[in-house]
Amino acid sequence: METRGKTETGKVGRNKPPPSPEADTGPGPDASERLLTRMEVMMESMRTDIVKEFEQIVSGAVKKEIMAALGPLEAKITAQSETIVSLEHTANDHDSQLISLQATVATLTDRVGSLSQKCEDLEGRSRRNNVRIIGVPEGSEGSRSTDFVATLLRDLLGLDSKPVLDLAHRTLGPKPGDGGTPRPFIARVNLFQQRNEILRKAGASAPLLYKGKRVSVFPDFTATVSKKRAAFTKVKKELRSCPGVKFGLFYPAVLRITLPSGQNHKFEDPLLAMDFVENRLKNMVAPDCV
Known part of the structure; x- marks a missing residue:
């Protein structure tokens, strides 16, 4: 009986596993660090996944909104681009036209200058036989101004006879009032040599007086001259x-x-x-x- 009991006791003692040191001492610091590390890794992985998913959601929504907003802008930009291209072509056309116009204006300016000189010369030549008489009181000529001026020149200058005048008249313009400056006479002498003689004697006989008024005789020049x-x-x-x-x-x-x-x-x-x-x-x- 004793032998059997020992035997059973021995079996029991041999089959029972020895106690673990960790069971006796509880969880150590190494296990806690490993657990914290695994938790941090899991949290970082979850955070990364959440951020990626959020970015995908946000980027998709923002992209849709941006595309919706950019659609009209792209259409406007396209229209503006076409307008700018059209304006560029128009500007180039205008530039070409301006260059052509500048050349035309330069040509016309030279031509107008030349024509102005010719007109000035022709007007001057048409006045070569004229004399201008200044200072004769208004109304002295009566109704026959040509005969009056011829007589006036003869008497003022001491000519042997009255000069032959084609025409004599006062300058165009309103008649002055009482006390105003009288309008000059323009007389066209028939002979150029006689016109020169009248001017020569007028210069030599100065001052000339008519009814107490000083009278002057000059060549008839254009306004420019x-x-x-x-x-x-x-x-x-x-x-x-x-x-x-x-x-x-x-x-x-x-x-x-x-x-x-x-x-x-x-x-x-x-x-x-x-x-x-x-x-x-x-x-x-x-x-x-x-």
């Missing part, structure tokens, strides 16, 4: 104060100055003429020129 010649008035006034210096204003407006030595100088610009008179001529003829 008269303006150019008038620009030399101040220069001629300075030249009159220089004894021994001769000068003359030639057609259309060329001032010729003859020095006492016989040397000639010509000027078409009144500023250059004045500079010559003030800075050179007066020094050459000083102290007589004041």
Whole structure:
């Protein structure tokens, strides 16, 4: 009996597994670290998956909204591109037209300038036989102005006979009131040589008086030529104060100055003429020129 009991006790003791050290001591620090690491990995994996899924959802929605918003913009851009291309073609066409117009304008400008010079020359030639009489009171001519002017020139200048005039009339314009400046007379002399003789005697007989009024006789120039010649008035006034210096204003407006030595100088610009008179001529003829 004792033997059997020992035997059974031995069997029991041999079949029972030995106690685990971990069971006695509980979970250690290494197990906890491994558990935390696995949890962190799982959480990171879940976070990555969530972020990817969210990005897919958001990107899809945003893409749809962007495409919906960009659709009209793309259509507008396409339309604007076509418009810009059309404008570029139009601008190129206009540029070509402008270049052509500039060349045309330059040509026409030269032609107008040439024609203006010809018209000025023709008008001047048509006035070559004319004289302008200034200062005759209004109404003195009566109803026969041509005969009146011929008689006036004969009496004022001491001519042997009345000059042959083709026509004589006052300049166009409104008649001045009482006390106003009388309109000049324009008289066309039949012979050019007689016209020159009238002007020569008018210059030599100055001043001329008619009924106590001073009368002047000048060549009849165009407005352009008269303006150019008038620009030399101040220069001629300075030249009159220089004894021994001769000068003359030639057609259309060329001032010729003859020095006492016989040397000639010509000027078409009144500023250059004045500079010559003030800075050179007066020094050459000083102290007589004041």
